[in-house]
Amino acid sequence: MARNKHPEETVNLILDVAFRLIMEKGYEHTSIQDIIAHLGGLSKGAIYHHFKSKEDILVAVIDRITSESNQMLAEIRDRSDLNGNEKLKAIFRESITRPVQNDIFTAAPDFHNNPKLLFSLLHDTIENAAPNYILPIIEQGISDGSIQTEYPKQLAELILLAANVWMNPMIFDSTEEESYCKFMVFRQMLQGFGLDIVDDEILVRLQELTSIYQKSKQ
Amino acid sequence: MARNKHPEETVNLILDVAFRLIMEKGYEHTSIQDIIAHLGGLSKGAIYHHFKSKEDILVAVIDRITSESNQMLAEIRDRSDLNGNEKLKAIFRESITRPVQNDIFTAAPDFHNNPKLLFSLLHDTIENAAPNYILPIIEQGISDGSIQTEYPKQLAELILLAANVWMNPMIFDSTEEESYCKFMVFRQMLQGFGLDIVDDEILVRLQELTSIYQKSKQ
DNA sequence: TCATACATACCAACGTGCGGTACTGAAAGG
DNA sequence: CCTTTCAGTACCGCACGTTGGTATGTATGA
Numbered sequence: 241m242a243r244n245k246h247p248e249e250t251v252n253l254i255l256d257v258a259f260r261l262i263m264e265k266g267y268e269h270t271s272i273q274d275i276i277a278h279l280g281g282l283s284k285g286a287i288y289h290h291f292k293s294k295e296d297i298l299v300a301v302i303d304r305i306t307s308e309s310n311q312m313l314a315e316i317r318d319r320s321d322l323n324g325n326e327k328l329k330a331i332f333r334e335s336i337t338r339p340v341q342n343d344i345f346t347a348a349p350d351f352h353n354n355p356k357l358l359f360s361l362l363h364d365t366i367e368n369a370a371p372n373y374i375l376p377i378i379e380q381g382i383s384d385g386s387i388q389t390e391y392p393k394q395l396a397e398l399i400l401l402a403a404n405v406w407m408n409p410m411i412f413d414s415t416e417e418e419s420y421c422k423f424m425v426f427r428q429m430l431q432g433f434g435l436d437i438v439d440d441e442i443l444v445r446l447q448e449l450t451s452i453y454q455k456s457k458q
Numbered sequence: 459m460a461r462n463k464h465p466e467e468t469v470n471l472i473l474d475v476a477f478r479l480i481m482e483k484g485y486e487h488t489s490i491q492d493i494i495a496h497l498g499g500l501s502k503g504a505i506y507h508h509f510k511s512k513e514d515i516l517v518a519v520i521d522r523i524t525s526e527s528n529q530m531l532a533e534i535r536d537r538s539d540l541n542g543n544e545k546l547k548a549i550f551r552e553s554i555t556r557p558v559q560n561d562i563f564t565a566a567p568d569f570h571n572n573p574k575l576l577f578s579l580l581h582d583t584i585e586n587a588a589p590n591y592i593l594p595i596i597e598q599g600i601s602d603g604s605i606q607t608e609y610p611k612q613l614a615e616l617i618l619l620a621a622n623v624w625m626n627p628m629i630f631d632s633t634e635e636e637s638y639c640k641f642m643v644f645r646q647m648l649q650g651f652g653l654d655i656v657d658d659e660i661l662v663r664l665q666e667l668t669s670i671y672q673k674s675k676q
Numbered sequence: 677t678c679a680t681a682c683a684t685a686c687c688a689a690c691g692t693g694c695g696g697t698a699c700t701g702a703a704a705g706g
Numbered sequence: 707c708c709t710t711t712c713a714g715t716a717c718c719g720c721a722c723g724t725t726g727g728t729a730t731g732t733a734t735g736a
Contacts, residue, residue, distance in 0.1 A: 243680080243681045243682060245681095247680085247682095250681080282682080284683085285681085285682055286681075286683080289680085289682065
């Protein structure tokens with residue numbers, strides 16, 4: 241293939257293909273050869289010119305997935321018209337409402353075949369998203385009186401772990417009924433911490449999402 | 459190596475070696491050659507006689523790890539001298555007090571290099587331990603009035619996810635301070651569900667455990 | 677001309693399959 | 707009760723195809 245004047249396009253092409261294959265078949269079962277085959281003429285040299293290893297490709301793919309989400313988190317975190325509790329509510333609503341989520345949901349990655357991806361999500365949740373986005377919001381909530389807790393960091397982790405992992409239908413698929421029960425338990429947990437985040441509008445949207453995912457699997 | 463009259467010993471030997479190496483270096487970075495090298499004369503053919511694939515070895519190793527834990531869960535679940543809440547308390551206390559735990563803790567597997575192992579733990583927690591051991595206990599607790607919830611299955615999952623994953627120092631290592639905060643938040647969460655499980659004796663043991671793990675990493 | 681965007685050829689190491697061998701335990705025969 | 711036989715199996719070790727990765731060559735644009 242001819243040399244590309246804009247190498248970033250090649251990088252994006254590689255990432256697109258890698259993303260799709262990793263979602264479909266899992267990281268381990270996606271070989272470099274596999275990626276090359278779907279690249280339309282590009283060779284191994286091209287890949288190893290832009291990425292230093294197969295793992296490096298995975299990291300880039302994960303970066304692309306999480307960066308959108310993190311950007312949203314940052315925007316809400318930095319708003320000045322909401323108190324802490326309202327920001328958490330906004331994040332939760334936003335993360336279920338954004339159309340981007342639908343894309344990922346219909347891509348329907350099989351986490352059973354993707355332990356690396358799952359670990360990255362877990363890692364990003366606890367090591368990045370919780371301390372950098374949720375924690376500041378909870379701390380603000382403590383200041384403005386809308387949230388009460390002695391352990392803001394741990395609360396941030398636990399909430400996000402439940403939301404991003406436990407309630408994630410891509411990780412633990414549930415019937416619509418079970419999903420609904422999860423949301424209710426989640427709501428109850430938050431109320432136990434004095435938080436009021438899950439309202440009826442969100443519940444409706446959650447059921448819609450679960451339904452979409454269920455259908456995409458058939 | 460000579461033919462073994464008791465092939466199960468050979469299987470155990472392979473499992474012992476595989477367990478150690480997988481803990482130390484991670485599943486991906488443990489090759490069949492690696493295992494053979496620590497087997498004392500046994501060959502590749504021997505391994506593939508007893509196991510159908512490398513993945514099959516991992517499954518067996520994980521089985522060995524979880525079976526001990528599951529046996530303990532079954533015993534407490536089937537006791538008739540405790541109500542639901544007391545059983546949960548017993549399980550929690552037991553899972554921290556057993557010396558077996560210390561072994562695994564000092565083995566100190568690096569889950570950062572072992573996404574497969576982490577996923578298996580997660581999977582076993584949600585798909586096996588929660589529904590088969592914790593759920594019946596919670597249901598008993600509902601009957602005997604010691605636990606109140608509308609969603610026993612989801613409650614079981616959430617509690618065990620927090621305990622086995624979030625609070626697991628092998629997965630998310632924390633300072634002793636942070637671990638203590640996690641326990642407190644965990645306790646608060648349980649209280650939010652009307653459960654009284656974490657008492658002061660348990661808190662002391664938890665701090666000891668965390669301290670052991672911290673030292674084993676140095 | 678010179679860095680860079682690729683292609684090509686190649687490598688060591690990997691998981692796995694397989695033909696072969698030597699041992700075991702039980703049945704068969706005396 | 708002792709020996710012979712024989713099927714089953716524990717194990718060996720190499721060959722095979724594929725993998726992730728590298729070294730080197732080549733063409734293109736600034």
